[in-house]
Amino acid sequence: MIISFETQPDRQRLTAAVRRVYRWALLPYWFCVPVLGLLAGLLLFTGGRWAWACLAGAVVCAVVPWLVVRLGVRASWKLHGIPMTWTFSEDGIHSANALTEGTIRWEALKDVVQIPDQILLRINWQQVIPVSIAGLTATQRDELFDLLRGRGLLSSAD
Structure with a gap:
């Protein structure tokens, strides 16, 4: 997926x-x-x-x-002040914008925290990568959350 x-x-x-x-x-x-x-x-x-x-x-x-x-x-x-493209795949999370691009492997993440209109990809207690999900439809959010839950990064209570 x-x-x-x-x-x-x-x-x-x-x-x-x-x-x-x-x-x-x-x-x-x-x-x-x-x-x-x-x-x-x-x-x-x-x-x-x-x-x-x-x-x-x-x-x-x-x-x-x-x-x-x-x-x-x-x-x-x-x-973070320019548009960024995010791709969540089996390999990990790929981000790209006009200045940089990179991949975060699933194993690098401690967990994912959900706050209003965004998720925070936590690498450790202080290293966090914010991802805005404000523009996603409810169906897209559900797909994303299901993927993160399947990886054990997002608890079902979130």
Whole structure:
């Protein structure tokens, strides 16, 4: 079975994919924002000397995740910002666009994660290749998901 389709660039989908990939790495920053904010408020109320340092730390922790995602999208946009053709076959997944082409063998993939309008081909916990499936019909999506389930890459719950 061969499934082939072309995807169009979409910066919002790429941003969603980058957010999903880095969500666990950025979680401590999101946790520190309210903790440092509350600590800063408590120190301001009690006249503590470190209140402004805690408040500055909270601001930094709020900005870092946004900056990491923005820089990740910016770095990836050169290759993902142009139309790409995807071919899913028995050999693996072949991608091609005006700048590059390559094949990912099935054995290289850890699993496939489905997020709205795209799938993420996971090679390991941080290396992910986003594939937009927004332009596929319901039948084409079902065929693709059946192929991925048959390879043991997509659980039936997804």
